[in-house]
Amino acid sequence: MKGLDTEPYKGVRDFYPEDWGRLSTVFNRIREVLSKYGYEEYQASPLERAEMYESKGNEEIIREQTYTFEDRGGRRVTLRPEMTPTLARMVAHKRREMPFPLRWFSIGNRFRYERPQRGRLREFFQTDVDFVGLPAGEADLEVVTLASEILKSFGATSEDFVIRMNSRALLGAACKAAGLTDAEGVKAYWLLLDKKSKMSAEEFEAARGDRDPLRVIEEASDPEVRAEKEKIEALIATLQARGVDNVRFDPEIVRGFDYYTGMVFEINDTNPENPRALFGGGRYDALVSMFGGDPIPAVGFAFGDVTFMDFLETHNLLPKSETAPQVYIGIPTIEDAPLAQEFGETLRDAGIRTFVYLGERELGAQVKDAVKRGIPYFFAYGSQEEKSSMVRIKHLAKSEEESIEENQVAKHLKGLLG
Amino acid sequence: MKGLDTEPYKGVRDFYPEDWGRLSTVFNRIREVLSKYGYEEYQASPLERAEMYESKGNEEIIREQTYTFEDRGGRRVTLRPEMTPTLARMVAHKRREMPFPLRWFSIGNRFRYERPQRGRLREFFQTDVDFVGLPAGEADLEVVTLASEILKSFGATSEDFVIRMNSRALLGAACKAAGLTDAEGVKAYWLLLDKKSKMSAEEFEAARGDRDPLRVIEEASDPEVRAEKEKIEALIATLQARGVDNVRFDPEIVRGFDYYTGMVFEINDTNPENPRALFGGGRYDALVSMFGGDPIPAVGFAFGDVTFMDFLETHNLLPKSETAPQVYIGIPTIEDAPLAQEFGETLRDAGIRTFVYLGERELGAQVKDAVKRGIPYFFAYGSQEEKSSMVRIKHLAKSEEESIEENQVAKHLKGLLG
Numbered sequence: 106m107k108g109l110d111t112e113p114y115k116g117v118r119d120f121y122p123e124d125w126g127r128l129s130t131v132f133n134r135i136r137e138v139l140s141k142y143g144y145e146e147y148q149a150s151p152l153e154r155a156e157m158y159e160s161k162g163n164e165e166i167i168r169e170q171t172y173t174f175e176d177r178g179g180r181r182v183t184l185r186p187e188m189t190p191t192l193a194r195m196v197a198h199k200r201r202e203m204p205f206p207l208r209w210f211s212i213g214n215r216f217r218y219e220r221p222q223r224g225r226l227r228e229f230f231q232t233d234v235d236f237v238g239l240p241a242g243e244a245d246l247e248v249v250t251l252a253s254e255i256l257k258s259f260g261a262t263s264e265d266f267v268i269r270m271n272s273r274a275l276l277g278a279a280c281k282a283a284g285l286t287d288a289e290g291v292k293a294y295w296l297l298l299d300k301k302s303k304m305s306a307e308e309f310e311a312a313r314g315d316r317d318p319l320r321v322i323e324e325a326s327d328p329e330v331r332a333e334k335e336k337i338e339a340l341i342a343t344l345q346a347r348g349v350d351n352v353r354f355d356p357e358i359v360r361g362f363d364y365y366t367g368m369v370f371e372i373n374d375t376n377p378e379n380p381r382a383l384f385g386g387g388r389y390d391a392l393v394s395m396f397g398g399d400p401i402p403a404v405g406f407a408f409g410d411v412t413f414m415d416f417l418e419t420h421n422l423l424p425k426s427e428t429a430p431q432v433y434i435g436i437p438t439i440e441d442a443p444l445a446q447e448f449g450e451t452l453r454d455a456g457i458r459t460f461v462y463l464g465e466r467e468l469g470a471q472v473k474d475a476v477k478r479g480i481p482y483f484f485a486y487g488s489q490e491e492k493s494s495m496v497r498i499k500h501l502a503k504s505e506e507e508s509i510e511e512n513q514v515a516k517h518l519k520g521l522l523g
Numbered sequence: 524m525k526g527l528d529t530e531p532y533k534g535v536r537d538f539y540p541e542d543w544g545r546l547s548t549v550f551n552r553i554r555e556v557l558s559k560y561g562y563e564e565y566q567a568s569p570l571e572r573a574e575m576y577e578s579k580g581n582e583e584i585i586r587e588q589t590y591t592f593e594d595r596g597g598r599r600v601t602l603r604p605e606m607t608p609t610l611a612r613m614v615a616h617k618r619r620e621m622p623f624p625l626r627w628f629s630i631g632n633r634f635r636y637e638r639p640q641r642g643r644l645r646e647f648f649q650t651d652v653d654f655v656g657l658p659a660g661e662a663d664l665e666v667v668t669l670a671s672e673i674l675k676s677f678g679a680t681s682e683d684f685v686i687r688m689n690s691r692a693l694l695g696a697a698c699k700a701a702g703l704t705d706a707e708g709v710k711a712y713w714l715l716l717d718k719k720s721k722m723s724a725e726e727f728e729a730a731r732g733d734r735d736p737l738r739v740i741e742e743a744s745d746p747e748v749r750a751e752k753e754k755i756e757a758l759i760a761t762l763q764a765r766g767v768d769n770v771r772f773d774p775e776i777v778r779g780f781d782y783y784t785g786m787v788f789e790i791n792d793t794n795p796e797n798p799r800a801l802f803g804g805g806r807y808d809a810l811v812s813m814f815g816g817d818p819i820p821a822v823g824f825a826f827g828d829v830t831f832m833d834f835l836e837t838h839n840l841l842p843k844s845e846t847a848p849q850v851y852i853g854i855p856t857i858e859d860a861p862l863a864q865e866f867g868e869t870l871r872d873a874g875i876r877t878f879v880y881l882g883e884r885e886l887g888a889q890v891k892d893a894v895k896r897g898i899p900y901f902f903a904y905g906s907q908e909e910k911s912s913m914v915r916i917k918h919l920a921k922s923e924e925e926s927i928e929e930n931q932v933a934k935h936l937k938g939l940l941g
Contacts (some may be wrong), residue, residue, distance in 0.1 A: 108815030111616035114570045114600060119613050122563035122627060129564065138847075141871040143848040143878030145540035146547065150632070150646045151569070152532045160527065166828040174592035174601075175638050182532060182590075195537050196531035204895045208880065209540060214568070218595050228568045243860045349862065355652065397526030428554075430561040441764065442661045453559040460561030462662040477622045512934065 116227030441487030534645030
């Protein structure tokens with residue numbers, strides 16, 4: 106009988122327990138780092154009113170890639186392509202009652218209707234970290250440091266990644282000084298910069314033409330350009346003085362979103378085989394005012410799960426999964442199941458993740474099953490073990506076995522599991 | 524200036540950090556209990572191919588309430604209204620390579636286009652727990668015990684909730700014995716049972732008519748009915764013998780989904796003010812074969828966040844949130860920010876969730892800010908504290924203050940925070 110298709114919808118992923126265990130262990134590590142810095146997680150529905158993404162503040166490419174549809178009541182709904190507009194909406198909604206500044210983060214899924222390809226999915230997970238309510242200065246320093254600390258918490262060193270930083274205010278001043286005064290010309294130039302890494306030097310030279318803001322930034326003879334350049338260089342120098350020594354100025358960093366107003370940055374793997382940015386972020390002081398009221402200054406960054414997991418795997422930094430069962434209790438016969446379950450309770454009470462077999466296979470097959478599942482310890486428990494008060498624990502990776510008194514099993518396993 | 528609307532899309536919720544902290548602390552407690560029983564979390568995208576919900580196995584009321592739309596490539600997509608079909612799809616997809624039985628769970632959002640009302644949202648969170656690959660027997664016992672253990676892990680006692688259990692096989696046999704042989708008649712009778720609690724005794728009496736399977740079950744004179752009744756009563760007796768003493772037979776339990784084939788159960792608050800079922804589940808041995816291949820027996824249950832949180836609140840069992848900052852470091856002046864951040868590092872390294880103030884308000888305002896945020900401890904750190912190596916920690920709930928040596932602060936706070 107031919108049944109329904111078992112593939113997931115095109116461009117999204119199924120996470121089997123092994124995959125989800127790996128990813129959720131990483132997310133929990135990220136949560137731990139962020140909460141130690143006083144950041145608190147917020148969440149919202151992926152369903153947002155479509156109008157939120159249709160205002161001028163948003164990038165065309167995002168608008169063209171949304172999942173937007175009409176609900177049964179005729180309301181236009183969009184599956185959020187990114188979190189920052191939702192954050193701005195929520196901040197605006199309770200701006201009168203909340204204590205500022207806010208240190209917020211969110212880990213969740215985002216949706217983009219893209220042609221599926223390596224590293225580009227229609228649904229991906231993103232961590233968004235934002236500091237809302239303080240202008241440039243200490244907030245910018247903290248946010249960039251935090252991005253670096255997240256990577257370091259997995260064991261990355263400052264040789265493994267580089268933080269490239271620029272300033273939208275500087276780019277704006279340079280465009281003006283270079284004579285690019287119309288919004289469209291500026292936009293076209295930014296798009297060119299964004300694409301530069303994919304062009305040859307000759308192609309870029311030909312495309313950038315005479316009025317080149319990059320040269321203006323390099324010369325820094327225009328007073329406004331010089332002032333903005335000094336500001337961003339001072340920020341970088343402070344970061345370096347505080348130990349973030351892998352940050353450098355890069356006038357070619359633009360970042361895709363229109364809403365950035367100040368510092369922008371990207372973090373890249375130093376391994377050239379992994380060219381996509383790991384983290385991206387910047388200051389966006391005007392976004393909250395899209396929802397009315399005075400602007401509220403904000404700075405933040407985001408990173409996606411695919412590039413981040415690639416980075417951890419490439420550098421051999423993936424943490425051990427913290428969710429898989431730790432011990433397998435086999436049963437000599439199915440009649441022993443209640444005894445095994447009852448004994449399992451003593452391990453669960455000690456916080457040990459305990460898998461009790463409840464089927465009718467023989468013990469040898471149960472040991473093989475434990476190996477196949479990657480569970481490190483095995484023992485059988487039935488009427489004989491109950492009578493003798495002794496169990497034989499197999500350490501499956503080493504093919505070793507030892508006899509332990511029943512009332513010492515939980516303690517002994519805790520010791521073995523570290 | 525009138526800006527964009529800050530309300531979320533109709534029928535969904537924004538989770539501010541306080542709300543999410545409460546909910547995620549509860550979810551993590553659930554994860555802990557389940558993983559101690561060897562259950563592992565899986566996840567999938569909320570986007571599923573619409574055809575999966577359009578087969579006969581699914582309840583009309585669910586099909587009528589889905590969010591279904593066409594993507595930009597003309598594919599019909601549904602936002603999952605429940606998780607079980609996705610579970611069945613994933614199990615079917617890898618049935619040849621996975622070791623059975625599977626103990627799986629998933630905590631995530633589900634979507635239904637309902638008229639928003641108290642307790643009925645368009646997006647809600649649901650925990651789905653499933654044991655796949657063993658027939659009725661120990662697997663059923665474990666799953667029902669586990670539902671009970673989840674409630675007990677929050678401090679609920681068996682007086683706080685009741686487990687009502689029935690059997691679809693028994694209901695089927697009783698319908699047959701009562702002469703209800705056509706599928707529509709059976710369906711109509713089950714819908715009637717499902718609505719019974721909302722009807723008066725007279726209304727129910729009038730509606731059920733002569734051929735009443737409930738009477739057939741009570742009498743149990745039909746041999747098939749008697750056999751099925753004995754099976755479910757034996758299951759209940761075993762549960763009671765193993766300490767699940769608040770389970771009882773209830774021939775009126777049906778459960779909404781068509782795919783159940785054996786035992787079905789509901790858990791209700793014993794407080795009559797909270798009449799909606801907290802948990803619901805049962806055995807569904809045929810669902811995986813919708814995707815082709817032989818049937819794989821399975822049993823599971825699910826519960827939604829709204830009724831569950833209501834239960835915890837009503838019984839005063841909500842755990843303390845584990846995500847909010849634990850200490851607030853104030854700064855005498857903005858120039859002290861780097862010193863405060865650096866000192867904050869020593870607390871973060873000790874695992875303390877540390878909020879460092881980085882603005883320009885006076886210390887008194889910072890103390891008030893800490894109180895407003897609900898952070899229990901406050902101290903200021905600046906050049907003076909650095910010089911004296913002493914800090915004054917305020918215990919904000921008690922309005923007490925004590926001087927602690929700088930290098931003892933982390934240890935002291937760890938002690939205070941338990």
